[in-house]
Amino acid sequence: MNPELLQVYFIMGSNNTQRDPLIVLEDALIGGITLFQFREKGKEALTGKNKRNLAIEMKRLCHKYNVPFIINDEVDLALEVEADGVHVGQDDEPLVDLKKRCPQDWIFGVSATNEAEAYQAMQDGADYIGVGPIYGTQTKEDAKQPIGEEGLASIRSIVGGIPVVAIGGIKLSHVFRLRRAGADGVSVISAISLAEKPTETAELFRKYAEFMPSYSKCMQ
Numbered sequence: 001m002n003p004e005l006l007q008v009y010f011i012m013g014s015n016n017t018q019r020d021p022l023i024v025l026e027d028a029l030i031g032g033i034t035l036f037q038f039r040e041k042g043k044e045a046l047t048g049k050n051k052r053n054l055a056i057e058m059k060r061l062c063h064k065y066n067v068p069f070i071i072n073d074e075v076d077l078a079l080e081v082e083a084d085g086v087h088v089g090q091d092d093e094p095l096v097d098l099k100k101r102c103p104q105d106w107i108f109g110v111s112a113t114n115e116a117e118a119y120q121a122m123q124d125g126a127d128y129i130g131v132g133p134i135y136g137t138q139t140k141e142d143a144k145q146p147i148g149e150e151g152l153a154s155i156r157s158i159v160g161g162i163p164v165v166a167i168g169g170i171k172l173s174h175v176f177r178l179r180r181a182g183a184d185g186v187s188v189i190s191a192i193s194l195a196e197k198p199t200e201t202a203e204l205f206r207k208y209a210e211f212m213p214s215y216s217k218c219m220q
């Protein structure tokens, strides 16, 4: 995949905002997010038809702005709504299995917290690796211990040029440091979903990302 798609990777579910999630998503798209992941889990998450309908509306919005639409965890939902890819973690369906039943041109993302997981994700054919948590986060209840910028740099040193996105507790002020530590981009939930002005915040994330060339782009 083009690593520039990871520059500003926004993730959101209906419970990550007090506002209408479709309005927050469109604000973020106007601001210039480069990739979106629908992650509908946790307290008061939608289920069944409501979840599917929100996914369909979010995909429609993403495509209006030419941004790929990824679904977290739920491969069957991703197939049903014809998403552009899926993201799975270490406790989800293994990548090698899900690749057998998904379109080959999808974007496949895998989470990693350490070097061994990241190396395995690369061997299994992930298009990108989501590395985290970098910092402490309030958003994911079962998040592991933060690995810091050093953990990210260490993972980058063993995975070569595969696209890597940093996640977990990331704010605007972290972007340059994370790029220097080897991230092609940043993945955020609350920094945009809870921002007073999601458009302006997303715009700033994009500007910061474009200021520095990414690691993988330099390796191409």
Ligand SMILES: Cc1ncc(COP(=O)(O)OP(=O)(O)O)c(N)n1
Pocket: 009, 011, 037, 039, 072, 073, 087, 088, 089, 090, 091, 092, 109, 110, 111, 112, 129, 130, 131, 132, 140, 165, 167, 187
């Ligand atoms: C880009 C990105 N990176 C990491 C994750 C976390 O995935 P996982 O560990 O499976 O945890 P859940 O998000 O499913 O709670 C992610 N979703 N996206």
Ligand SMILES: Cc1nc(C(=O)O)sc1CCOP(=O)(O)O
Pocket: 011, 111, 130, 131, 132, 133, 134, 136, 137, 138, 139, 140, 143, 144, 167, 168, 169, 170, 187, 188, 189, 190, 191
């Ligand atoms: C979804 C997710 N995955 C993580 C990981 O470490 O794999 S941390 C996280 C939550 C990110 O939310 P926020 O930007 O609000 O901290």
Ligand SMILES: [Mg+2]
Pocket: 072, 073, 087, 088, 089, 090, 092
């Ligand atoms: Mg998961």
